[in-house]
Amino acid sequence: MAHAAPTSGGTVRAGRTPDIFDARTHARARIAISVVTGLIYGDWVAANSRAGGPITGWNLLTGFVSAFVFAxxxxxxxxxxxxxxxxLHAAVWAxxxxxxxxxxYSATGEAVLRSIGMALAVALVVLILSFYRFYTREDAAGHRIR
Structure with a gap:
């Protein structure tokens, strides 16, 4: 059987591994996710509002303003x-x-009542799912269970 050869110098002291996911990294990722998702959302709003027609200045303005506000x-x-x-956390996400x-959905030109109904349906589903997620992963005081 092969064994590791002994080395001189005693034991090797293992240092602490660096924390690459510290608070600064999370803050930067939060900004990056917001910007990228906002650009996708703005492009989607602009595409829905033009309904397959030509790209206009108002269409671009609508997309960029929507992207900024969303982000x-x-x-x-x-x-x-x-x-x-x-x-409240679940309600805010909903x-x-x-x-x-x-x-x-309203950017597609659909009726306002249909847009409101679809929005309420999406909000209800997100409320149920996010409340379940937060309820199963937090204690009663709101601290995450690790």
Whole structure:
């Protein structure tokens, strides 16, 4: 059988591994995710509002404004919602998902009542799923269970 050869110099002291996912990395990732998702959302709104027609200046403005607002609100939700109790945390995500989907759906030119109904349906599903997720992964005080 082969064995490792002994080395001189005593034991090797293992240092602490670097934390590559520290708070600074999470803050940068939160911004990057917000910007990228906002650009995708803005492009989707612009594509829905032009309905296959030519790209116009107003269409581009609508897309960029939608992207900016979506990115800022998404960043705010990702930053501040985890500090809330799990019920409010789920409600904030549901409101964000419902409003963003409702606006996206209304850009297609559908009726307002249908857009509201679809937005409420999406918000209800997100509320149920996010509340279940937060309820099973947090204690009653809102601390994550590790």
């Amino acid at each position: 800022v609100v998404l960043w705010a939700v990702m930053t501040f919602a985890p500090r809330l109790r799990r019920e 409101a964000f998902a419902g409003i963003s989907f409702g606006f996206l």
